[in-house]
Amino acid sequence: MATIRRSGSGWQVLIRRKNYVGPRSRTFLSRDLAQSWADAVEERTKKVLNVIPVTLGEAINDYINGPLLLHRSAENEKYPLRVMAESWLGDIPLNDLQIKHFAVWRDKRLMKVKPNTVMRELRILRVLIDWARDERGAEIKNNPARHLRVRGTGDARAPFFTDQDEKKLLYELSQLSNKNHLRLTKLALTTGFPRSELLSLTWRNIDLKKKLLYIYRKNCAATDNSSALRLVPLPEEAQKILEELQRRDGKVIELSKGSARHGFDKARKKAGLETLRFHDLRHIAISRMWRCGMNALEISACSGHRDIKMLMRYSHFQLSI
Structure with a gap:
């Protein structure tokens, strides 16, 4: 699945697995580090996306190790998703998700961050749940996150700069x-x-x-x-x-x-x-x-x-x- 070759003063790993989602090449200072990364990628591809997710936490982990890897803002989106997966919300089965669950999550988040931040995280959730249903085959009748509203959003930032x-x-x-x-x-x-x-x-x-x-x-x-x-x-x-x-x-x-x-x-x-x-x-x-x-x-x-x-x-x- 992986090819390791010399690249300048380092070692480059090329991932050649078909339909692999993630970075396809990376360069390391030593061959041992390159081999370790190649082995980790191969092990991950065996475990990830081979079972239909049951809980929201499982769907989040699949999403992080799948489509999110190619998202241009992956690093910014990964942290709130991991926090959500490890919270009480991550233990809820996907087919039991209701708008009330996301309403409780929204209200708790609004006590810590601004409405626009909650809205950004909610948009990620909407896409994630659609993906779990449409592409992973999860049992979800409808996406309750798409019916949730967040008040106080939409105010564009207007910095004053002379x-x-x-x-x-x-x-x-x-x-x-x-x-x-x-x-x-x-x-x-x-x-x-x-x-x-x-x-x-x-x-x-x-x-x-x-x-x-x-x-x-x-x-x-x-x-x-x-x-x-x-x-x-x-x-x-x-x-x-x-x-x-x-x-x-x-x-x-x-x-x-x-x-x-x-x-x-x-x-x-x-x-x-x-x-x-x-x-x-x-x-x-x-x-x-x-x-x-x-x-x-x-x-x-x-x-x-x-x-x-x-x-x-x-x-x-x-x-x-």
Whole structure:
């Protein structure tokens, strides 16, 4: 099922099993580590998805080890699902699930997190239960999670960000030893890309002559497991930032997710912007696109939004001050 071969100074594992769901290659420093990972994958494929799930907890575990592996936001969704699987809710048989069970879960969650967070987790549950019924053959008459409502959701975040705030933030970022933190934030303010897309951006995705970015993005695991190509016009300011870089191979921004988060948080706190989040830069960039006279089709090409309603949640004219 797995092939292990030399790859540079390490060992690469290639998974060749048909219909396998998960990462198909990984590189390790030693052959022993590579063999251990290959054995673990093979053992998991024998156990996972061979029995119809009975309880919600079993369905959650199957989903985590199945479609969720290819979901672009898998890491963010995995934690609340595991907590749910280990709670009282995970012990309930799928055919006994009722809306009252999810109502109790919702009310307890609302005591700890905001309504929009509960709504995001509920959407994951809806897709998961549909998947367990339609693709795993679980005995579920209807999906009670689809009938549950969460009050207080739908209020789009509208961060207030002035030109002076931007100067403070960029100054504090410029004081960091790694200049990639400053480049990352500047690119976010000009392109409107989320942090994950910027960190995964390579020079192979960029054509400076044609002023285009080629972005490959995984579709939602609930839809399919393919990747879609998006052609994004390269903003003038972003092109200037990229042209200043001497090295043009590998990743454009050499930062890990943790390092990028830590650097931005450190700079925003020093700048006195306690409530600012990196994702707010996406709101700000898209709002500035509206102010510059771009239409919805042009902005959606840059932002990647397929739904005009979602695009409008990121549009706040008052942010461009």
